[in-house]
Amino acid sequence: MDQEPIRPSVEQLALLDPFERFSFHLNDFINSNPRTKAASQLFLRSVGMTWVYYCTRSLVHLLGADNLKRLSPSRGLLLTSNHRSFFDQYVIACYLFRITKLLERIYFPVRAEFWYEKPLGMLVSLIMSAFCMYPPVFRAQHKREFNSYGVKRLVQLLEQPGNVIGMHPEGTRNKGPDPYALLPAQPGIGKLILRARPTVLPLFINGLGNDLRAQVQSNFDKSGQPVVIVVGEPLDLERFFERKNTLRCQKEVADLVLAEIGRLGERERTYREGLPPGPAGGPLFLP
Secondary structure, X not given: OOXXXXXXXHHHHHOOOHHHHHHHHHHHHHHHOHHHHHHHXXXXXXXXXXXXXXXXXXXXXXXXXXXXXXXXXXXXXXXXXXXXXXXXXXXXXXXHHHHOOOOOEEEOOEEHHHHOOOHHHHHHHHHHHOOOOOOEEOOOHHHOHHHXXXXXXXXXXXXXXXXXXXXXXXXXXXXXXXOOOOOOOOHHHHXXXXXXXXXXXXXXXXXXXXOHHXXXXXXXXXXXXXXXXXEOOOOOOHHHHOOOOOHHHHHHHHHHXXXXXXXXXXXXXXXXXXXXXXXXXXXXEEO
């Protein structure tokens, strides 16, 4: 975090409601000040990720752990995964924290609805992520100009080694019945990759639900289905960096990232079909 963090313009901040501005300023202070970000990471690693681990460890199987252990990125690291559950990124981060020290500073761009608009969203963000859910993404048409700031901030973060961003190429949670049928990739992640040129690591996760109480209970009574995380290899995107950052190129990059996530999904499907019936028996860390 050596660079001076960029700030939104007065005009961009004026687009937000008063509580949204308060939420943004608080989250921005936590994530932009080296001392507060270090405190946030300490809380996340020692408290937040500890309870996530103990509430999921009977269910989790992690495949491809060696792909992460071999990483030594010279720029930021972009974690890209499918999105089925509200808790996907929490659980992914939890187990990556346990096998690597690469996650020095982690950020999860998140939709502003709930997380930045309601006090309860702020409270949940504090308890579950120590305010790592940053920067916000606004979907309301009249507030979307603020998102251009968010993109610039993410580019700045990904230019610096030690920073890790977690994102979903699908752009929203996939609510369909088939966990392997991914939604179309959104070009926004391609735009970010072309501008920041980070190390891009694909992942696939399957098995989590959206009911927190039921999910935790299924871990302790071992009635839950296995939660399988597959870590892929870093993507080679150099050929795209020589091209213009057009919408077509952005979509091609986004499609490639999602296609690789889909291939990891097929590996997860094969692995899951080979598991014996009964309790998951995690956590298992496999190469």
